[in-house]
Amino acid sequence: MTTAPKPTTAPKQMHLAAHFPGVNSTTVWADPRSDSQIDFSSFEHLARTAERGLFDFFFLAEGLRLREHNGLIHDLDVVGRPESLTVLSALAAVTDRLGLAATVNATFNEPFELARRLATLDHLSAGRAGWNVVTSSDAFTGENFRRGGYLDRARRYTRAAEFVATARELWDSWTPDGTPRRFVHHGEHFRVEGEFTVPRPPQGHPVVIQAGDSPEGREFAASAADVIFTRHGTLEAGRAFCADVKGRLAKYGREPDALKIMPGVGFVLGDTDAEAREKASLIRLQQVSPQNAMLALEQVWGRDLSSYDPDGPLPESDPVPDSELAQGRVRHGDPLAVAARWRALSREKGLSVRQTVIEATARQSFVGSARTVAAELAEFVAAGAADGFVLVPHLTPGGLDDFVDEVVPLLQERGVFRSAYHGSTLRSHLGLAEPVWKG
């Protein structure tokens, strides 16, 4: 055991969650160790690994329409996944403590049905349900739904806020001793009344997670979320983000600790730091194949660039604004600004198209020996740049194995991560109070 001196105050505790590596180019599907992203055994493996590592929760993303590129279904990345709440209900049978969080769109659902499904999951898992609220302004995705689905940016956030508020009214409509009472909600987006059909969930309310980084998203999170799933690059950016979002809580009467900030991060482990760095660059080459690099370029430039060479320079011409070349994909910023940034990066370092994409699209990753990674993760949390992390492995389903075997014990040794689950609900893992019943 270590002989490090006892700290005078207990170090801040880290929260950890596992993202199932499903649909995207993060997943290195060409790796021989990569298995099915659909079979239940994959979900079971990753969830059991996360629970073995005492993680707070297991996290599933959502897809509601297959992405397209240039009018054709995008065929290079892992695609196809089962529906989240159904998978999580099944995982409740093979785990005991792990939180189970699903991404579910507030634009293409209705409060009564979704509140009921989430309350059901909370009952079936004895208080382990989480809901990552996302919204869509995307008519492309809307083509799969009754409403057809276009909402402008502002409306989709007001709908989401009212959606969450309505769900909470429904969860509170039974008294804590189990008596259903009639509810009436007449709002701008929803007009629902009647009797909710599931008793108050074991956690009071399932944990609400919010994803995204826009000003509207930050405000919505500050007012209504328990956890933010975000992405930010550096320790400095993380500190700025945390300070901004936590600074918004007071006006909603909330304490800074009532909202946990958990960036999604990658990691690559090696026996030595040098070996891990070598591995990490190989992984990036697998993730950004020449075909994927050209695709990423076309997504920013908004037009067909098939005559360009992935090992050659970036196009001199400017992107087409408001292009619909890439559909069903989250856009990261104004294409003109992104192109300018990519060009500067390419010029400064003398990078080809593929090399530029590799550098420009990397998410925050912790790369090194287990000891280095544990130290850096702990530093992020100690510095106030995050409350914890949603780990995004690059292999399905074994991508978390080495982290749990090698890094978690070191975090425990440092005293920054639990050595046993103390409670049984997701709220208790996250250190969040049970919401007061507003009868």
Next chain:
Amino acid sequence: MPPIRPLHLAAEIGGPPLYDPGHYTALARLAEGGALDFVTLGDSFARPGPDALAVLSRVAPATRRIGLVPTVTTTHTEPFHVSSAVATLDWVSRGRAGWQVDVSTTGAEARLFGRRPAAPAAELWREAGEVADAGARLWDSWEDDAEIRDTATGRFVDRAKLHYVDFEGATFSVRGPAIVPRPPQGRPVVVVDGTAEPARQTAARHADVVLVRATTPERTASIRSDVRRRAEAHGRDPDTLRVLAALTVDLGDAESAPEPGLAPMSGPPLAAHGTYYRGGPVDLAELISRWHRAGAVDGFHLTPITPERDLERIVNGTVALLQHRSLFRTFHPGGTLREHLGLARPACRYTEGAVLQGDLA
């Protein structure tokens, strides 16, 4: 006299609303021990109870063979979400999922959503048929071998094997393809209660299993013939339908003889929520074998009035006796619900050269 077909048995495991998964798992395991084809879990937005599909997903990893058939309604739900959820139940259960299609007819249910007023049953069942149709097309929208993982070209899927369904219904449209790859059974088993007229047409056109509530074997046989005729008119092979008589079963007083007038020989009365049978497990076995031998039905869907008590008596009394007389199998010979029911795995309609049935094409 037509040849006697294999007998199929199913049981409902709902009852008073309970939220403890252990309760449902225990009942499903009990039914599995009796080698029943499937269990159903009824659902509606109108009365207290958990989401049935989620409950049976929770049950899936705790069982191995038994089919799992939740009710999922089509009136206030999104067809795309419904098809994804049912396909996912098939994935998590490794090919044991079904879907009992139902509609929401009341104003009270409509007010829980505030999206559309209540509508007549005939209109809602037409829509339910469209939802079932769109669902099946979405399940087919990934050909079985669409995922190729071709490292030479860098392609994960073969986009020629992914299909837009472009479904245009009266109240909704879906572009597709599905997000969930084609489920293990190709298409999960669709169950419809076809007793009432508005639902019967939807059942004949889209269901694999049709439930019938009738008081006599003659009446049941006549509905069965009608459903088979209508299925044929839609270009389907009627032998791909399984018609099960639905009985509400009260075995609470197992020792006594059936009450006068309720004796199985004369047939049970039709109760508000299904045909009511009250008597002992042995008499129930007699009724089942008599109706089945007469060719009136392909099997039975039994709703125990008190699940914990009556399902145990069904399995250890009625089913054991049927097994003893070699009228019912003692184990599940296959792994999927379709295999239990003797139904072939459907070919994907979009696959070139697939043999398609009538207007399902």
